[in-house]
Amino acid sequence: MEETGVIGVGGRIKAAAAGLAMVLTGATLLSAGPAANAADLTPATPAPAPVDPSPGEWRFQATAYGWATGIKGDVGIRNLPATGVDLPFSKVLANLDGGLMGSFYATNGEWLVLTDLVLARLSHSFQIPALGASTLDVGLNQTVATGAIGYMLPLTQPGLEVAVTGGLRYMRLKADVALSPAFLPASLTVSQSQGWLDPTIGLFAHWRIDDRWFVNAIVDIGGFGLGSEVSSTGYLGLGYMWNRSFSTGLGFRYLYEDYEGPGARKGTFRYNATSYGPTLSMAWHF
Numbered sequence: 001m002e003e004t005g006v007i008g009v010g011g012r013i014k015a016a017a018a019g020l021a022m023v024l025t026g027a028t029l030l031s032a033g034p035a036a037n038a039a040d041l042t043p044a045t046p047a048p049a050p051v052d053p054s055p056g057e058w059r060f061q062a063t064a065y066g067w068a069t070g071i072k073g074d075v076g077i078r079n080l081p082a083t084g085v086d087l088p089f090s091k092v093l094a095n096l097d098g099g100l101m102g103s104f105y106a107t108n109g110e111w112l113v114l115t116d117l118v119l120a121r122l123s124h125s126f127q128i129p130a131l132g133a134s135t136l137d138v139g140l141n142q143t144v145a146t147g148a149i150g151y152m153l154p155l156t157q158p159g160l161e162v163a164v165t166g167g168l169r170y171m172r173l174k175a176d177v178a179l180s181p182a183f184l185p186a187s188l189t190v191s192q193s194q195g196w197l198d199p200t201i202g203l204f205a206h207w208r209i210d211d212r213w214f215v216n217a218i219v220d221i222g223g224f225g226l227g228s229e230v231s232s233t234g235y236l237g238l239g240y241m242w243n244r245s246f247s248t249g250l251g252f253r254y255l256y257e258d259y260e261g262p263g264a265r266k267g268t269f270r271y272n273a274t275s276y277g278p279t280l281s282m283a284w285h286f
Contacts, residue, residue, distance in 0.1 A: 060285070065101050066281070067101060068278050071276075072273060076269070111151060113148075115147045142171075144255075148202070159208035159209070160207050164201075164202075164203060169231060170198075171198070174193035200220040215238055216235070216236075223257075228258055230257075233254065233255045238251065249281040249283065252278055252279065254275065256274045
């Protein structure tokens with residue numbers, strides 16, 4: 001389901017800082033769908049009969065997932081100008097030190113609760129040709145936490161559920177940068193962190209195609225100048241129920257944030273970027 005700048009290398013530092021947004025989160029909130037080859041597997045047992053819970057009975061789903069994310073946009077740290085960033089997810093994954101992503105879903109057929117959490121750590125070291133043998137080390141930490149409550153619309157289409165949602169999304173990004181000049185005995189370090197909270201409104205949809213296959217979709221928009229100027233996320237995924245308690249999922253997700261921190265002695269933090277990429281998940285239903 002949140003995520004710096006020195007001497008004349010502002011552009012490269014911003015690109016590294018922006019890479020952290022790759023692990024954003026928050027809206028694979030319900031991604032429970034098939035692995036890449038699920039369609040080629042023949043079930044060894046008959047498909048489980050759909051479970052029709054009693055009215056008002058709560059159902060739950062806990063999901064663990066991975067999000068292979070690229071980042072595109074503009075990032076500015078402290079008093080350095082904002083720099084354009086276009087970082088494919090393959091480069092981000094090569095420098096990922098660790099991460100934790102998961103979500104939780106509950107519904108009683110009328111109301112639903114969605115939560116999502118992303119924690120990630122990214123680091124990268126590289127040489128700066130313009131400064132001789134100087135080395136730049138960048139460490140990035142990101143937290144994205146999302147929560148929402150939804151109300152199911154009274155639809156008559158069998159197997160289709162649609163809900164209107166409202167919630168909050170918290171995002172925090174911390175960057176640590178150390179420059180080790182070849183001509184100086186000491187390193188130059190700088191760091192900055194920023195966090196903000198966005199209200200959100202959106203839609204959730206679940207379509208049960210048959211006893212095994214289903215589709216999930218989530219979209220929201222928020223910020224409205226209260227936290228960020230604009231915050232939006234979307235997810236679309238195909239799911240496969242292996243049995244009544246376990247499913248896997250394959251989907252695609254994006255997260256857009258347009259944020260500018262208040263001006264201060266240390267300068268402003270600016271983040272206007274979209275994180276996007278495929279997701280792979282596994283979920284437990286109970």
